[in-house]
Amino acid sequence: xxxxxxxxxxxxxxxxxxxxxxxxxxxxxxxxxxxxxxxxxxxxxxxxxxxxxxxxxxxxxxxxxxxxxxxxxxxxxxxxxxxxxxxxxxxxxxxxxxxxxxxxxxxxxxxxxxxxxxxxxxxxxxxxxxxxxxxxxxxxxxxxxxxxxxxxxxxxxxxxxxxxxxxxxxxxxxxxxxxxxxxxxxxxxxxxxxxxxxxxxxxxxxxxxxxxxxxxxxxxxxxxxxxxxxxxxxxxxxxxxxxxxxxxxxxxxxxx
Amino acid sequence: xxxxxxxxxxxxxxxxxxxxxxxxxxxxxxxxxxxxxxxxxxxxxxxxxxxxxxxxxxxxxxxxxxxxxxxxxxxxxxxxxxxxxxxxxxxxxxxxxxxxxxxxxxxxxxxxxxxxxxxxxxxxxxxxxxxxxxxxxxxxxxxxxxxxxxxxxxxxxxxxxxxxxxxxxxxxxxxxxxxxxxxxxxxxxxxxxxxxxxxxxxxxxxxxxxxxxxxxxxxxxxxxxxxxxxxxxxxxxxxxxxxxxxxxxxxxxxxxxxxxxxxxxxxxxxxxxxxxxxxxxxxxxxxxxxxxxxxxxxxxxxxxxxxxxxxxxxxxxxxxxxxxxxxxxxxxxxxxxxxxxxxxxxxxxxxxxxxxxxxxxxxxxxxxxxxxxxxxxxxxxxxxxxxxxxxxxxxxxxxxxxxxxxxxxxxxxxxxxxxxxxxxxxxxxxxxxxxx
Numbered sequence: 213x214x215x216x217x218x219x220x221x222x223x224x225x226x227x228x229x230x231x232x233x234x235x236x237x238x239x240x241x242x243x244x245x246x247x248x249x250x251x252x253x254x255x256x257x258x259x260x261x262x263x264x265x266x267x268x269x270x271x272x273x274x275x276x277x278x279x280x281x282x283x284x285x286x287x288x289x290x291x292x293x294x295x296x297x298x299x300x301x302x303x304x305x306x307x308x309x310x311x312x313x314x315x316x317x318x319x320x321x322x323x324x325x326x327x328x329x330x331x332x333x334x335x336x337x338x339x340x341x342x343x344x345x346x347x348x349x350x351x352x353x354x355x356x357x358x359x360x361x362x363x364x365x366x367x368x369x370x371x372x373x374x375x376x377x378x379x380x381x382x383x384x385x386x387x388x389x390x391x392x393x394x395x396x397x398x399x400x401x402x403x404x405x406x407x408x409x410x411x412x413x414x415x416x417x418x419x420x421x422x423x424x425x426x427x428x429x430x431x432x433x434x435x436x437x438x439x440x441x442x443x444x445x446x447x448x449x450x451x452x453x454x455x456x457x458x459x460x461x462x463x464x465x466x467x468x
Numbered sequence: 469x470x471x472x473x474x475x476x477x478x479x480x481x482x483x484x485x486x487x488x489x490x491x492x493x494x495x496x497x498x499x500x501x502x503x504x505x506x507x508x509x510x511x512x513x514x515x516x517x518x519x520x521x522x523x524x525x526x527x528x529x530x531x532x533x534x535x536x537x538x539x540x541x542x543x544x545x546x547x548x549x550x551x552x553x554x555x556x557x558x559x560x561x562x563x564x565x566x567x568x569x570x571x572x573x574x575x576x577x578x579x580x581x582x583x584x585x586x587x588x589x590x591x592x593x594x595x596x597x598x599x600x601x602x603x604x605x606x607x608x609x610x611x612x613x614x615x616x617x618x619x620x621x622x623x624x625x626x627x628x629x630x631x632x633x634x635x636x637x638x639x640x641x642x643x644x645x646x647x648x649x650x651x652x653x654x655x656x657x658x659x660x661x662x663x664x665x666x667x668x669x670x671x672x673x674x675x676x677x678x679x680x681x682x683x684x685x686x687x688x689x690x691x692x693x694x695x696x697x698x699x700x701x702x703x704x705x706x707x708x709x710x711x712x713x714x715x716x717x718x719x720x721x722x723x724x725x726x727x728x729x730x731x732x733x734x735x736x737x738x739x740x741x742x743x744x745x746x747x748x749x750x751x752x753x754x755x756x757x758x759x760x761x762x763x764x765x766x767x768x769x770x771x772x773x774x775x776x777x778x779x780x781x782x783x784x785x786x787x788x789x790x791x792x793x794x795x796x797x798x799x800x801x802x803x804x805x806x807x808x809x810x811x812x813x814x815x816x817x818x819x820x821x822x823x824x825x826x827x828x829x830x831x832x833x834x835x836x837x838x839x840x841x842x843x844x845x846x847x848x849x850x851x852x853x854x855x856x857x858x859x860x861x862x863x864x865x866x867x868x869x870x871x872x873x874x875x876x877x878x879x880x881x882x883x884x885x886x887x888x889x890x891x892x893x894x895x896x897x898x899x900x901x902x903x904x
Contacts, residue, residue, distance in 0.1 A: 263739050289741030301736035303729050305796070314725045318741035324750055327721030328714045334721045335483075342479045381741065 214277065216241050216417055217262075217385060222271030224257055224441075231257040232268065233441040239385065244411055245419045246428045249438035250461060255421040256298055258438075259387050262419075263295055264288045275385070290318050292384030296374045298393065298421075304363035308354060308373050311362055312345040315380030319344075348376045352406060368399045375406065379414070386410065388420040392427060400424060404431060429453065437461065485716055502705050506543055506698040542813065543697050549809035550704040551765045556789045556805045557715040557798065558758020563787075564796035565719055566751035567731025569629065571783045572620075572636030573759055575643040576613045578778030580760025581665070581767035582647075582655045583612030588666030595663045596654050601671040606764055613760025614753040621752040625745055640780050647775030662774040665767040668703055704765065711758065716798045718754065727751055728796075781868070788871040792878050794887025803886040812867045819850055819863050 793804015
């Protein structure tokens, strides 16, 4: 089976700082791949290179066999890579439905002229996509917040809406940046359930960056560990937990 | 059942512009009033002749919502409000929906005005003009302005916030300067007097008798006398309603959401698949199209206009309309337009009334004298004359002061503008009697 995403030897520098140093990994179809590492290890930077917000100086990234290097972020999104953000980046003045419909942007194609005329194409498209969005609202159990501006939503629900916005894009690969950051146990369990549902029901492969080790070790298929921009381990959760380099990075070398 | 919104039973029902009965009825009433305003209603007109009311100048001059206007000077102010409304809806797409602050709206209005003038105007020894009919020059004015907007936007798209405001501010001065060049004078006419603009008459082709004459008095259905002013008003009102519909449709569909996404979080918008450059360009083009059409209508309505009229003060007036009405909403923009355009007329009426008061005696006259300065010896801050070298500010200048004060007050106390106030009132009554 060929890999869905192949990252070969990417290096990203900001001036003299090397944020990612010669990192390689691959994601298989239907896999839940986790990236962990201490703060500043370069996890979010990897996400930003995958969505081409940052351009790595060296290495290649191939998605479904095609290089995505140098593409604009919106072109990467059109190829089918969707993501959420560590600090929620929803559109705060829009309501939940409009946020999710914005996620449908790449799956719609009405121009401004179609929109201005309204009758015909735009109306049909709005109705079709509204139905798809309602499926996602139903899936994520956020029915009661439909018409609320997202800025007024509780934090946990904002995270859920952001996940929904990424799902609305019907992605082939979903990048989750700290999906349970700052959540209590119940909220974390809810989110874990959604992530597993996405994997099993929607069959969308995911890359997850997360600090909640319990969650990562429970649900991830494979884990990559980063430290200071370098890959120090990769394997199943059990293999990674036993790796002396990983223990040294998290707990100090005297525990390794 | 009737007073409370019914439950929506289909998405089609929910995504209508006016989804509830109440909204439909209110909108229908508003449209009927809008279209009836220019006609005399004999009973109401007679009522204002009652001795009690006749002596109050504001009433005898006519108050727009309380009395149908017939053909009087208030109608011209409303005409201007309708034209400015179209331009403001355009700026709302750029500044309100897409979040790009532009002080160059007057420039795009100017571009539209002169594109329209060259396409539809009459040529003379000093100015160009092709004398084409309105169905070419009016859309042409919009398209011309949109093209200039597209040419300018690559520079503007790279900037945001204050920097964009400064760049677009520069456009206004570039525009006025260009109208003074040799070829600019062929388009804009004499810098002091301006040129003649085409009329609203709807023709099939040039030099044919107009299909629908708007510039002359006429008789409708054999009995209804209509003056050219009333016809102009109706023509503009229909266009205004049309552009409201366009603006609303653009804002609520795919393009509108993409623009809002860029306004709220530009990086997240790109990662969602919204190309920032393309959509900022679309925002500039659309906004300029609205401005261009409004500019051509404005020039034609004014008849003769120097290019210096498309100045920074005009741009600021549109910023005031958006901020006072409510940024980003179509209904807020409409409210803001009528508010801002009608203020000067009310201020003028009020000053006239105070100036009359100073002639009299008693406490009222003394109070009026504190405010109004009628001649060199008086100390009031408002002058009743328009030309006042060396004397206090005249009514005209006080309008600008008033815009400034209102912008500050609204930004601090009600950032959602008149629209926000309306929402508060509506929510109060929705929950009444449990509104606490």
